[in-house]
Amino acid sequence: MPPPTDAPAGPPAAPAPPAGRRPAPALPRSARRRAGWGRLPTAVRRGVLLAALIAAWQGYVSAAGVSPLVFAGPADVAAALVAGWAGGDLVAPTLTTLRLLGLGMLIGSVLALALTALAVGTRLGDDLLSLLTAMINPLPSVAVLPLAMLWFGLNETALVFVVANAVLWPMAVSLGTGFRTVPATTVAVGRSLGLRGWRLVRDIRLPAALPHTIAGVRTGWAFGWRTIIAAELVFGVAGARGGLGFYINDARYYLDIPNVFAGLVTIALIGIALDLLFTAVERRTVVRWGMREGAAT
């Protein structure tokens, strides 16, 4: 048989997903913008902006002479960050928060999976999940904290419960969409290979639903992260060890403003790091396989 000459639809080699947004090459306006600022690499542009913002921050603190009891300059914050991380004052709260978040997410994910399985498998489960998500999803998840404290007491279980509740509903929605939108032909191929039951789910349905699953975990983590910080702020200390929310509140109580900022920066950095992690996972999987266009920034 002669080799086919029909041209491939995609690029011949594994395409590197574009980093960030690139302007369309043909547009004259973006071409003009490219000549100066826009021609610099994304990392340089962002780095310069960040440096400028920090400089403005420092400039404001030096020039306006605000009280150090309400506002801290970047130098003080950096010193507090370094001291907190080197001395361990920030390490323990961070680990506590991440542990509670992880536990809550694990429980929330397992429940989401179970609910989704029920919803995909049965009509009743589907109706139940739709109704529950419609009712609970609009409710900010910290709002159930008073109830959780009443039910579980002033302990970590209440925090885990609130996080699990925050993670469960958005994840169940994403997972449900993922399983429902698996192409019928893909499933038919699996069945015609003789696959059924768990093997069909593991080898065909789960990977086919992966784009939505990753999106679901990503949304779930974002909800959980916001919720645990908020809950810790309200909740205060749980037993001997408090989390990052408690750390911030505690520092505020002692008017240790640089440490308040250091806690906030830590929270933001963890958020950025996890977001980058999810983006990397997406690039290596669903984007590389053409199951999803472009990596989310």
Add this chain to the structure above:
Amino acid sequence: MADTAEASAAAPGTGPPLLEVAGVAVGYNGPDGYTAAVADASFTVRAGETVMLIGPSGCGKSTLLRVVAGFLRPAAGRVVFDGRTGLAPGPDRAVVFQESDQLLPWRTALGNVAYALRATGTPRARARALARDHLVGVGLAHALDRHPHQLSGGMKQRVAIARALALAPRMLLMDEPFGALDAQTRGRLQHDLAALVRRTGTTVLFVTHSIDEAVLLGDRVVVLGDRPSRVREVVDVAGVDRPDAPEFTAARRRLRALLAEEEETAHAPAH
């Protein structure tokens, strides 16, 4: 019935039927109750033969193929494959679909074929070697490690054909596999498929809406009528495999006449 050349000795498909479809009716249970797609279909496919199913749009030819594949149960009638009834989907009737969704996007071309072999019990190393051979056989030696989204429509169909043939099925089921391709690519794939089928002696049941494709690839053509359909006629086109042969023109004219009669009563224009 026009299959008069049935008795010609040594021709492919002179043995007992591998597939017997007898008085089959199929339909769907929808919101408006039962809708009949196929009212009464009977035909046979013998080992080594290529049988084409053709008919106007919506006549249920794909539905009939899905019954043979085991995805649907007939509402009435009998489907006997290799002496068995009550068919479940299985690799002995490998299916090639029209949609590119049939390739698993998370596996490479090689991975798609090798996975099918492993899922049906071939050891890993042997599966990879076999998969490579079959992809080389469809002219994709240069694209083994590409993911489906990096392949053209024609190349995707080649992978699907390689995957189906690698399973060494008793019967290859094809559901308008070239329907979404441009004319040039389709012509090349038809040519290559015919060569592969001839070389491997595979039995094929092939759904198409193209008269030319039916005449070129088929030994016999089962012409279905309008929905809910019945078999109108079975036309013998064995040995007609070149578009410049006079038999080709004759067979094509005959099929066109049969299908045109149907279209006069059709609600929607068909291909």
